[in-house]
Amino acid sequence: MSETARTQPKHSASRIWLPAIVFVAAIAAWEAYVRMAGVPAYILPAPSLIVTTLVADWPVLSVALLVTLKTTLAGLALAVIGGVALALLLSLSRVVEYSIYPFAVALQVTPVVAISPLLLIYMPQEIAVLACAWIVAFFPILSNTMLGLQSADRNLLDLFALYSGNPMTLRQRLASRLKALWLLRFPAALPSFLTGMKIAGGLSLIGAVVAEMAAGSAGVSSGLAYRIIESQYRLNIPRLFAALVLLALTGIVIFLVTSALSRLALRHWHESAMEPEA
């Protein structure tokens, strides 16, 4: 008991320090290699140069970051709305579930890279990019939310049936169903919905980047992925790396925010959000 009490804080601190040390060591090795071997910047820029480029090109890159971020977040938001709404619809009726779910799966398993050129033909560029982000982010939310809604405790649903009175009319039946949904199924679905959202956050960014690359057109509305392609054509490799760093940071921030959201929502009751016992 006393032993775990002693190792616990050290253990959680090491989860921050260990990767930090690895990160710093890797960056230092990279910097040292580039300097000592005299690698030209158009092949491999040093980390210091990437940071300098990031600062110098900030006016261009920040605009691009904003565009990609907007697409990603809008895609995620639409995926949450669409995914939860469709999951509700499918969970209310088996007939609807059987008739629609296979198409949602088909949409998911088709690689989005292959769909994006088509979308670009049918839609204006901005909408097409958004649609791509939505398509990839939508499915994990749909399938996880559906799983959650269906995993409500049968005994609790029995208690609900026992105490909520006998619904006579169709309207009462619907009202009682919605009440069970609100009181029992929604809370039961929350953990898996949040898991779906954690996955969808990353996927939405991937969808946005893929679509931007496929779109490949210049202009005010071009995001980070477009800047990466453009830098590659111009052999502006430091800027390519800088854009890549921003994309990676965006992904990390999205993951951290969705994880924090999940922990906040589940902190009292779900095993996944429990603090290890001190």
Place this chain on the structure above:
Amino acid sequence: MAASLQPQSASPLVSLRGVGKTFANGLTALSAFDLDILPCEFISLLGPSGCGKSTILRLIAGLSEPTSGSLAWSDATPADHRSEIGYVFQDPTLMPWASVADNVWFPLRLRGVSKREAASRIDDILSMVGLDGFARAYPRELSGGMRMRVSIARALSLRPKLLLMDEPFAALDEITRFKLNDDLLRLKRELDCTIVFVTHSVYESVYLSDRIAVMTPRPGHVAATMTVDAPRERDARFRASATYAKLCGQVSDILARAMILPGGAS
């Protein structure tokens, strides 16, 4: 040995006559099940696993309909009895996202009682089951025995006439089970409700019950009922007494004979 049918004269609270239940998958859980549940008695349904004990409780609660036979309440006009029933499952089946108080509030909430109106009742019931000061705790933070207490408190929140308990203590350790057995007897005295208690433990059924209905294996029916001939006040002394041992022996004999009865093709 009193293995007779209904010797009591009081009119039953619920009576089941020739009740049969066959599920959609063709499984016959019950056939020709007869039983009278008398007001304010503690009756145990004792039988092997899968003999349809839980199905009986579901039928009484109106959560499922009998395939054949009839189930009647004592009142002259048929009424909705569901708010007069408390139901305790083998698992505590609490809502993990809700505090202890909110879990106990659940049946009241479904009957349209607001949290504010229910507050004092929730407090009373929690102290009755020995959970003072745990209203704001979450189920995850409680031990197995305490979760079962919350489950019992929830079942009692509507002050039910009839409490249905489906092997509620089967998953608990013996020390906790003995404690909860005593507390259940005390609650029964305080609330004066009828309890139908499903168990597969001979010892538990003898300790708790006024009457024991021994069931055959599937398809289940009542092989014999036995009145437990002992004072209602029971404690550790009763558990150690010769009377208790003798009663347990009798019930074991009845159960052993019920296991080989025809109709009980397992």
